[in-house]
Amino acid sequence: KENFDSIPDLEFNPIRGKIVHAFFDKRNLRQESDGLVDEINFEDFLTIMSYFRPIEMNMDEEQLDRFRKEKLKFLFHMYDSDHDGKITLQEYRNVVEELLSGNPHLEKESARSIADGAMLEAASICVGQMGPDQVYEGITFDDFLKMWQGIDIETKMHVRFLNMETIAHCY
Amino acid sequence: LDYQHVQVPFEITLWIMLASLAKIGFHLYNKLPSVVPESCLLIFVGLIMGGIIYGLNDKSPPVMDSDIFFLYLLPPIVLDAGYFMPSRPFFENIGTILLYAVVGTIWNVFGIGFSLYGICQVKAFHLQDVSLLHNLLFGSLIAAVDPVAVLAVFEEIHVNEKLHILVFGESLLNDAVTVVLYKLFRSFCEMPAIKSMDVFAGVGKFFVVGLGGVLVGLTFGMTAAFTTRFTKDIRVIEPLFVFLYSYLSYLTAEMFHLSGIVAIIVCAMGMKRYVEANISLKSHTTVKYFMKMWSSVSDTLIFIFLGVSTIGENHEWNWPYICFTVIFCLIWRALGVLVLTFFVNRFHVNTITSKDQFIIAYGGLRGAICFSLVFLLPDFHRKKLFIAATTVVILFTVFVQGMTIRPLVDLLAVKRKRESAPTVGEQIHIRFLDHLLAGIEDISGHWGQYYWKDKLEYFNSKYLQKILLREYDQPKSSIVLLYEKLERKHAIELAEAGQLGHAPSHPSLLNNDRTVITDKKLEDALNPDVLENIQEILARNLYRIRRTGPAYNRHTLPGETEPAEHAKEILILRHKSL
Numbered sequence: 001k002e003n004f005d006s007i008p009d010l011e012f013n014p015i016r017g018k019i020v021h022a023f024f025d026k027r028n029l030r031q032e033s034d035g036l037v038d039e040i041n042f043e044d045f046l047t048i049m050s051y052f053r054p055i056e057m058n059m060d061e062e063q064l065d066r067f068r069k070e071k072l073k074f075l076f077h078m079y080d081s082d083h084d085g086k087i088t089l090q091e092y093r094n095v096v097e098e099l100l101s102g103n104p105h106l107e108k109e110s111a112r113s114i115a116d117g118a119m120l121e122a123a124s125i126c127v128g129q130m131g132p133d134q135v136y137e138g139i140t141f142d143d144f145l146k147m148w149q150g151i152d153i154e155t156k157m158h159v160r161f162l163n164m165e166t167i168a169h170c171y
Numbered sequence: 172l173d174y175q176h177v178q179v180p181f182e183i184t185l186w187i188m189l190a191s192l193a194k195i196g197f198h199l200y201n202k203l204p205s206v207v208p209e210s211c212l213l214i215f216v217g218l219i220m221g222g223i224i225y226g227l228n229d230k231s232p233p234v235m236d237s238d239i240f241f242l243y244l245l246p247p248i249v250l251d252a253g254y255f256m257p258s259r260p261f262f263e264n265i266g267t268i269l270l271y272a273v274v275g276t277i278w279n280v281f282g283i284g285f286s287l288y289g290i291c292q293v294k295a296f297h298l299q300d301v302s303l304l305h306n307l308l309f310g311s312l313i314a315a316v317d318p319v320a321v322l323a324v325f326e327e328i329h330v331n332e333k334l335h336i337l338v339f340g341e342s343l344l345n346d347a348v349t350v351v352l353y354k355l356f357r358s359f360c361e362m363p364a365i366k367s368m369d370v371f372a373g374v375g376k377f378f379v380v381g382l383g384g385v386l387v388g389l390t391f392g393m394t395a396a397f398t399t400r401f402t403k404d405i406r407v408i409e410p411l412f413v414f415l416y417s418y419l420s421y422l423t424a425e426m427f428h429l430s431g432i433v434a435i436i437v438c439a440m441g442m443k444r445y446v447e448a449n450i451s452l453k454s455h456t457t458v459k460y461f462m463k464m465w466s467s468v469s470d471t472l473i474f475i476f477l478g479v480s481t482i483g484e485n486h487e488w489n490w491p492y493i494c495f496t497v498i499f500c501l502i503w504r505a506l507g508v509l510v511l512t513f514f515v516n517r518f519h520v521n522t523i524t525s526k527d528q529f530i531i532a533y534g535g536l537r538g539a540i541c542f543s544l545v546f547l548l549p550d551f552h553r554k555k556l557f558i559a560a561t562t563v564v565i566l567f568t569v570f571v572q573g574m575t576i577r578p579l580v581d582l583l584a585v586k587r588k589r590e591s592a593p594t595v596g597e598q599i600h601i602r603f604l605d606h607l608l609a610g611i612e613d614i615s616g617h618w619g620q621y622y623w624k625d626k627l628e629y630f631n632s633k634y635l636q637k638i639l640l641r642e643y644d645q646p647k648s649s650i651v652l653l654y655e656k657l658e659r660k661h662a663i664e665l666a667e668a669g670q671l672g673h674a675p676s677h678p679s680l681l682n683n684d685r686t687v688i689t690d691k692k693l694e695d696a697l698n699p700d701v702l703e704n705i706q707e708i709l710a711r712n713l714y715r716i717r718r719t720g721p722a723y724n725r726h727t728l729p730g731e732t733e734p735a736e737h738a739k740e741i742l743i744l745r746h747k748s749l
Contacts, residue, residue: 019610052611078607095603148600 018078018098069145076144086140189220190471208573210323210474214566217478225482237543240476241431244469245540246421248319249432250414251466252343253439260336261440262624267515267523268340271531275341275507276315276348282503283496284310290495301553304360309557311352312545313500313564317538318342318432319473320565324536324573331586334527338534346432346540347381353544354428360549384430388437391420395438396445409454410461413446473539480542481562487555496560497567500537508532526583533576536568537561 051074079087079095174181193216197209261268284307291301321342325335355373362369395416402409417438424434447455508531516522523531545561548554609625 019607049611052608075604075607078603 018081018095072145072148073141075148076141079144087144186472186475187468189216190468190475193475194467194471206574208324208327208569208577210320211570211573213471213474214478214481214569217475218481219478220475221479221482224479237547240473240539240543241425242422244473245319246418246431246435247462247465247469248322248473249343249421249435250417250439251462252318252322252339253436254443254462256436256440257332257336258440260332261340264333264336264340267519268337268344270511270515271337271341271508272344273348275511276345277352278507278510279314279500279503280307280310280348280352282310282506283314283499284308286499286503287492287496290492293491301556304356305551305553308353308356308360308548309545309560311349311356312541313496313537313561314503315345315349315537315540316342316535317540319470319540320536320538320569320573321534323470323474324569324576325534328577328580329588330530330580331588333523334530334585335588337523337527338531343432343436347384347430348377349540349544350428350430351377351380357549380428380430381433383427384424384433385437387424387427387429388420388434388439389441391416391423391434392438392441395442396449399446399449402450406451406454409450410457413442413450413458414461416442477539477542477565481566486559486562487553488559489556492556493560493563497564500535500564500568504535505532526585529583530576530580530585533572533579536572537565538569539565541565 051071076087079091081091081094190213193213194209197212284303287310288301288303288306291306316338318339321338325338351373355376359369395412398412398416399409402412417435420438421431421435424431450458508528512523512528512531541561542565545554545557548557605624
């Protein structure tokens with residue numbers, strides 16, 4: 001993992017912790033168990049990179065949908081750091097704090113209220129009306145899917161590599 | 172009666188008054204703007220006015236002076252367009268836009284020029300004396316898509332953001348090409364012989380014009396941002412700086428024969444970020460309002476003058492030439508879009524569908540720029556023919572294409588603009604995605620789009636912000652005050668409507684929120700006033716909040732209805748969950 005820290009440009013990225021973490025996350029590496037591995041080999045590296053495959057022209061609806069779900073699952077794992085399948089308020093706050101950590105002027109209070117506001121919006125999208133004693137535990141993957149409906153992630157989340165042959169090896 | 176003394180300002184004011192009254196007139200009758208675009212109606216009014224003047228004076232009405240157009244009427248519109256341009260979609264599609272603007276325009280110019288020359292060769296049309304050079308010159312001024320006309324038509328049809336930005340961006344950036352080609356062919360007309368060196372000089376000139384315009388714009392933009400850093404004590408003249416610097420950049424670029432439109436757009440886009448952070452809220456509103464007002468007036472005046480100038484004895488009718496001009500404009504544009512899109516789609520995942528292509532081709536409207544350029548032509552014996560042809564093309568594109576584009580968009584079921592309010596969560600996610608992709612690009616060593624964006628942000632935060640922004644003080648108070656005022660107003664409205672069972676007090680609303688989210692104790696309870704503040708904070712952290720409302724609407728400002736709507740929405744949402 002230390003090798004990742006030595007990449008110079010990554011230093012300025014506020015969510016680098018999460019990105020590096022994602023490489024070692026067993027769920028992303030399609031392994032059965034939970035938790036983190038210590039090292040990854042080249043094949044594992046490619047497996048992670050394959051999440052960023054651009055879509056092809058001749059995909060049909062079902063394939064596109066599967067693609068989209070895969071990419072969103074990758075993102076979901078990045079948000080959900082304790083691997084319990086739900087994004088709780090604390091985890092969301094964590095994400096927002098990291099995102100906004102670049103600006104030294106911002107107080108923690110504001111970051112937390114932003115996260116709270118976003119959580120409220122998520123609640124209203126996913127659950128609609130709730131009674132006064134109901135508790136909203138966290139964002140499940142289905143809710144996550146709903147939230148991302150407006151954003152066309154298939155076309156945004158990809159990196160175009162100059163040499164495409166290595167990607168083909170993953171599948 | 173001392174009319175001579177006040178004649179000039181009096182007449183100008185009367186024209187502006189006529190324009191504004193005409194605008195009120197259209198909007199009184201609600202159904203009209205949806206069927207007939209405003210630009211058509213304005214030209215119609217202009218035609219009537221021209222007819223009246225012609226009838227009264229029995230000579231040609233005053234033709235729109237090209238100087239007035241280029242120096243006074245065009246800059247406000249372009250400034251408005253540049254200032255309110257959504258920079259994110261613009262830069263995401265900049266490759267495509269540049270391709271269309273540069274290569275597409277050149278393709279159109281040469282295509283139209285050569286085919287018209289071919290037509291001139293036919294003996295039956297009596298057009299032998301129009302040389303190739305003249306045809307190319309004509310091609311260069313008629314080929315360019317006009318931003319004013321495009322803006323006027325597209326703002327009413329609300330197509331999806333990408334399509335809008337493609338057509339619109341192209342119409343703005345093709346000015347550089349148009350300027351170069353027009354001046355080039357014009358100087359060729361006057362030169363006795365043309366050497367190949369001159370052609371190469373022309374190509375080089377294009378780069379100079381384009382890049383020079385960008386540089387001029389950037390210089391003035393940064394200077395403007397820097398100036399506003401010191402305006403804390405004299406808030407009243409802050410809006411003036413925005414306008415002065417932008418106009419200066421336009422004039423400077425024109426002075427050096429660079430592209431003024433590119434300069435003013437770059438200036439506006441560059442300074443927007445920093446100026447908005449530096450100037451007060453009231454100055455900000457003033458800037459917005461004045462910009463919209465000026466561009467609205469300019470727009471109206473241009474179309475009316477277009478109508479007025481059509482009447483008169485300036486024309487020489489040669490039916491074959493004119494008809495073929497119109498036909499060739501359409502054909503070459505369609506071909507150009509097809510070929511270019513074919514290339515673009517090979518490199519991009521996000522393809523431009525054939526429906527979009529059709530709209531891009533069909534949306535290539537010509538407008539007042541062509542008209543002014545044709546009047547600037549040196550006087551040669553075929554000038555009136557060109558004027559007639561230009562007028563017909565403009566009227567055709569504005570009336571026929573302008574009126575039919577809306578039914579076509581509906582018919583083809585082109586993807587429309589997403590009408591949803593911006594949510595905080597969405598912004599967080601998009602920003603997260605940006606950083607993620609930048610990180611992945613860093614890891615893989617790939618210099619992609621996100622890599623450069625990230626680098627620019629870093630450069631910005633480290634150097635530019637320190638120089639150009641005033642010290643980041645927390646002006647929470649005015650925002651929170653405004654928000655509280657709005658919330659109170661809506662709470663009172665709801666109470667009057669009898670919906671709230673108990674007194675509309677903030678604490679009771681907040682108490683219920685706590686149970687909605689989690690049962691953990693939240694000290695900083697979810698404050699409705701903070702939500703607006705949140706958006707402000709996110710914006711101040713340079714996370715642009717995308718306004719998905721119609722950004723270029725002449726009649727409302729972006730974001731004008733939003734805070735109020737947002738407040739209402741949140742209140743209602745919260746109320747439902749009670």
